[in-house]
Amino acid sequence: MNSFNFLGSEETIFSNPDALDPDFIPKLLPHRENEQQFVATAIKPLFHGRTGISLIVSGPSGVGKTVSVKRVVMDLEEHEEADNIAKINVNCWKANTTYKVLQEISLQLGLRFIQNLKTNELINKVMDRLKQYDGIVIVLDEADKAGDTDFLYHLLENIKKRTIILLTNEPNLNAKLDYRIVSRLTPENLEFKSYTRAETFDILKERIKYAFYQGTWNDNAFEKLANVASGYKDIRIGLTLLKISGELAEQDSTKKITLEHVETAIQRIGNIKPAAVNKTFKVEEKLVLEICETHSGKTTGELYKEYKIARGKKSEKTFKRTLNSLEKKRLIKLKPTGEGFQGRSSIINYLGPERKLTDF
Numbered sequence: 001m002n003s004f005n006f007l008g009s010e011e012t013i014f015s016n017p018d019a020l021d022p023d024f025i026p027k028l029l030p031h032r033e034n035e036q037q038f039v040a041t042a043i044k045p046l047f048h049g050r051t052g053i054s055l056i057v058s059g060p061s062g063v064g065k066t067v068s069v070k071r072v073v074m075d076l077e078e079h080e081e082a083d084n085i086a087k088i089n090v091n092c093w094k095a096n097t098t099y100k101v102l103q104e105i106s107l108q109l110g111l112r113f114i115q116n117l118k119t120n121e122l123i124n125k126v127m128d129r130l131k132q133y134d135g136i137v138i139v140l141d142e143a144d145k146a147g148d149t150d151f152l153y154h155l156l157e158n159i160k161k162r163t164i165i166l167l168t169n170e171p172n173l174n175a176k177l178d179y180r181i182v183s184r185l186t187p188e189n190l191e192f193k194s195y196t197r198a199e200t201f202d203i204l205k206e207r208i209k210y211a212f213y214q215g216t217w218n219d220n221a222f223e224k225l226a227n228v229a230s231g232y233k234d235i236r237i238g239l240t241l242l243k244i245s246g247e248l249a250e251q252d253s254t255k256k257i258t259l260e261h262v263e264t265a266i267q268r269i270g271n272i273k274p275a276a277v278n279k280t281f282k283v284e285e286k287l288v289l290e291i292c293e294t295h296s297g298k299t300t301g302e303l304y305k306e307y308k309i310a311r312g313k314k315s316e317k318t319f320k321r322t323l324n325s326l327e328k329k330r331l332i333k334l335k336p337t338g339e340g341f342q343g344r345s346s347i348i349n350y351l352g353p354e355r356k357l358t359d360f
């Protein structure tokens with residue numbers, strides 16, 4: 001090894017570590033130019049006082065749905081015509097009730113004194129404010145996770161100059177939405193396909209320019225990383241591997257990221273399941289698994305109570321079937337207690353860890 005390849009204690013190989021954060025929004029998104037154009041076209045009529053086109057944006061996880069739509073909405077800032085257009089982004093996984101969605105919208109609009117309002121009052125207040133704009137662009141991310149969609153109905157009824165963009169991993173969200181909503185929304189569909197291997201290479205190569213000093217990556221190290229990342233079909237995995245590999249090189253005090261660093265990084269994320277496995281993991285299973293994790297060691301009956309509290313809607317029978325399928329996937333363990341109705345009660349132990357990317 002060349003002795004000048006060592007990093008000084010104050011030195012770093014990251015020119016901008018933030019560029020590897022999950023929330024970082026690059027200016028240019030390679031291979032999503034057409035999709036971004038489609039979104040921009042849906043918003044454009046608002047510039048001229050007309051109503052916009054609403055969209056359902058679908059596609060698997062990690063293919064750039066969120067980042068592409070956010071980038072287009074951010075780019076509106078550069079257009080004078082969009083000055084009086086409200087730009088709202090709500091994650092329906094985090095805000096999963098009508099009340100919470102409205103609270104989030106209020107926050108983004110800078111509405112005050114909303115703490116003690118009843119749902120109806122909050123609806124009126126938000127709608128009155130929205131009507132003051134020339135148009136609204138509202139992005140509802142993870143729309144398939146919304147617990148109820150009443151807020152959408154109110155938006156559709158009250159606000160005429162609008163582009164509503166629903167983002168979803170579920171391929172046929174349209175079929176799941178209430179008829180009252182679909183008939184008013186009349187959305188166009190925009191599907192994001194998985195990136196090819198070559199596209200994954202380009203995207204990660206481009207991100208390296210944002211995040212690392214020049215010349216830090218060995219070609220064979222990058223190639224290995226990009227190959228593995230493209231197998232996962234989720235750019236997030238690639239970004240996580242870039243970050244861990246860089247940190248490992250820094251721990252070694254070297255200026256070069258080598259194949260060895262990348263291989264260690266790959267081992268570290270070894271427990272993350274590829275997208276293909278994730279796809280078979282249903283929303284219902286996710287909810288039940290979360291409950292098993294929080295209440296590990298309790299009985300089936302106790303867990304079912306927690307499930308109802310968490311707004312689970314399925315019968316106890318279906319709930320038990322879900323437990324069985326989680327056991328088959330080795331995420332939980334059922335231990336019969338020999339008690340309960342016909343001796344069918346079990347103690348549930350959460351096995352996990354189904355490691356998440358955010359664990360790194």
Ligand SMILES: Nc1ncnc2c1ncn2[C@@H]1O[C@H](COP(=O)(O)OP(=O)(O)O)[C@@H](O)[C@H]1O
Binds near residue numbers: 032068
């Ligand atoms: N074309 C692209 N160019 C640059 N970064 C991308 C691209 N597509 C996805 N990413 C990055 O990959 C990660 C996952 O993208 P995201 O938009 O959150 O996916 P999705 O919403 O489809 O699950 C984000 O950190 C995002 O910045």
Ligand SMILES: [Mg+2]
Binds near residue numbers: 067
């Ligand atoms: Mg997303």
